[in-house]
Amino acid sequence: MDLGEIGRTLAERLRDWAGDGWSEAVLQLSMGTSGSVDAWTDESDQDRGRALIDVLHGAYPRDRPPAAYEVRLRADGAYRFAASTDASALAPARFLFDPDFRCPGHPAPGMPRPAGLEPAATPTDPAVLREISALVEEFAERYTAITGHAPDWEPGRSEEDIAAAEARIQARLPEDLRALYRLVGRDSGETGLLGYFAHDSLDTVVEDYHYSLPGAYRGAAFDESPYSAGVVPEAVPPGRIKRVARDDWWVSFGGNHSDQWIAVDLDPAEGGRSGQVIEHGEEVARLIASSVTEMLTDVVTALRAGRFTRHEGDPRLEIQAAFHDAPDEIHVLLVRNVAKLDLTAEISTKDPEVIQSCHLSDGVDVDLATLEPLGQLREAGAHRMKTVVPNVAGLPLLESLTISAERTDLAALARHPTLWDLTLHDLTHPLDLAPLATLPNLTRLTIAGLDIPAIDQLTHLPALRVLTLDASQLTRLLASGHRLPHLAALTITGRILLPEAVEFLRQLRGTDVHLEEFTGSLNDPPERARA
Template sequence: MDLGEIGRTLAERLRDWAGDGWSEAVLQISMGAWGSVEAWTDGSDRGNGRDLLDAMHGAYPRDHPPAVYEVRLRADGAYRFTTSPDVDRLSPARRVFDPDFRCPQRPSPGMPRPAGAEPTSAPTDPAVLREVSALVAEFAERYTAITGHAPDWEPGRSEEEIAAAEARIQARLPEDLRALYRLIGRDSGETGLLGYFAHDSLDTVVEDYHYSWPGAYRGAACDEPQYRAGVVFEAVPPGRIKRVSRNDWWVSFGGNHSDQWIAVDLDPAEGGRSGQVIEHGDEVAQLIASSVTEMLTDVVTALRAGRFTRHEGDPRLEVQAAFHDVPYKNHVLLVRDVAKLDLTAEIGAEDPEAIQSCHLSDGIDVDLAVLERLDGLREVGAHRMKTVVPNVAGLPLLESLTITAEQTDLNALSGHPTLWDLTLSGLAHPVDLTPLATLPNLTRLTVNGLDIPAIDQLARLKGLRVLTLDASQLTRLLASGNRLPQLAALTISGRVLLAEAVEFLRQLRGTDVRLEEFTGSLGPSV
């Protein structure tokens, strides 16, 4: 299907979806990594729900190169179909200028391999193999006595097979994990050998390692766009696991099939240990055990003490191993309806070591100095407030701040050493951005919808890499002669037509932005 055929098909589908009572309808489809389908008319608002997706299903090839499509259709059947591969998304319009840029604590592939992790031809350490063999044998004996049958394990792998897998990931696995694979190729029956987790085959280890980017990541996908990537929180317990969103040298080797994975960490933080086992399915990673051997020991110890559950007909043992009792500290504090609460008392009741993110909502006047007891905060949000005083000097680790209020004074932010992400919205007064020039690490800024008289102040933010504006603000910025060449990504909020987005990009970068256009007519609606 060529572009002209795609445009006509989309125009036909758009007319069928739009119904009656309009003079122009618009359809926008983004086909990049973060696709979207949006449509509206100048008549009644039909919304952009499931009916729109159903209406457009199959109208364009899913394997077409990344691009955005737009159809503008008149009621008389005339349409204009435009497409561009140089705009990442529309409504809001987005463009990544520097795909290699990464927000803080979100490293790209290519992290140096830690010393001692080089693959070698040496066989598995015999002493470690003996220790792991004894633990596995005892588990198998106790499992058989409890269930009446031997555990369903795949045969172990040879030294050559393990070495071949290591060559593909370019790292030597910890000796105890190698020993586990020598004995058991895969815990296909999820028997409980590693508690609630089970280890995968070596083939799966290699496949998972190279999925998307090398290594493992936690939370959202490791290639999350610059305009969405949030703060990376400190892992639990602190100081053991590096505070990064992904690591080339986290090697996943199993999980519990509930979006929780375990990995051996070959690149620990200063207080950690190479070969430690981490769980990385949640936004905050946590340490499971100092080694695979420790996990096996905990499981066998639990079986000896009778700390297990078995359900009739289920071959698995639910073993209450010690590593399942690692305390998880909820890192997010949500305080709703602030206007009706004693905020000082609410904050005072919290464990300051556990909270890394705090969001307040529905208040009148709030001074963020009230949060100073929670001095480990990295993210703060104040939503639907009348006045916010952003006194955050007492939050030395703060990285991200969101203020949605009628009034605020940015002077209170002056000089904050770690703040890199700032979102302002709802302000009912003109905004002076001058204080933001004192923030040494300000990297991402969202100010769409605000009255910023001196919009050229944005040019003074030399470290700014990711920016969200509305079309009116961007028009004024360009008229001031500023192009912000350092930007890695730009979002233009609201409904933006493709021709407008292309013109903005042409002015910003002074280079050609591709745009193809087709016109046609469907004829009057029958």
């Protein structure tokens, strides 16, 4: 099916879906690299819009590159179909100029392999193998005595199997993890050998390592998109795990089948140890144990002391190993209805060593200097406020700030050393961006919908790489003769038509941009569609 046929098919589907009582209908779609499709029609009827996606899947050529598509259909049957592989996202329109760009704390694949991790043909250290063997054998004996049957484990793997897995990962695994695989290929019965975790097969280890990006990532902290990648909090305990959203040299080897996984960290922070075991998941990034050996030792020690629970008919043991008591990373503080609270008193009750993100909402006037007792704060937000005074000089680690208020004064942000992400919403007064030029690391800025009289001040922001504007702001910026050549990514909010988006992109690049357009009428035979 060529593009002309696709355009007519989409126009037919749009007419069938749109019903009666309309003069013009617009359908915009974005197709990603995997063939996934996002559709936008009418924000007031998203359920029907999502249902339309399934109908349209059959019209899409799966071998085409990522692209944006648009159908504009009049009630008399006339339609215009447009397609562009240069503007691959609409509603909002998003342009990615530098696909290699990453926000701070979100490293790209290809991180250098730490020294000493090269795969080697040497067998597992015999002393480590003896130590792990003794621990595994004692666990099996105690488990059998408690349950009346041997643990359900898959057979151990050979040195050749382990070496083959390491060759695919391109790193030698810690000696104690190698020893565990020599003895137990997989804890398929989730017996409690590693507490409430169970290790996976070597095949799964390799598969998970290469899934999406090499290595492992930290759940909600991981987002490679420059538009929404978040601040990465410090893991618990601090200084042991690198403050990154993902790492090529975190090798997941098991989990608890509840969105929590464990990995050996082969690239620790300065205070950590290669081979330490970390837990990662949707909300968790913490150190579990200094090694697999320590985990096994904790489990066997707990069994010796009788610190376990067994439920009738359940082959698993709930073992109270020491590493189960590792502190959770509870780092977010939400304070609602600020107008009705004594904010200073509320904050004084919190542990300043724990809170790394704080969001305030529904207040009148707030001075962010009130947050200074939270010395580890890396992310802050003030939402639905009257006035926000962003005095954040006393928050030296702050990286991300969101202000949703009627009034603010950016001068209070001047020269902040670590702030790289700033989002401003709802301001009702003209905004002077000049103070932002003093921020050495301001990488991402969102100002769509605001009155920015001197829009060309954007060109004075030395580190700006990711920007969100509305179409009016961008039109004024381009009319001033500026192109922001160092941008890595741009978002244009609101509804704009695909030809308009392509024209913006053409002006920003200063070169031709791909756009194909076809017109036709549903009242004519299919072959009448024309470019």
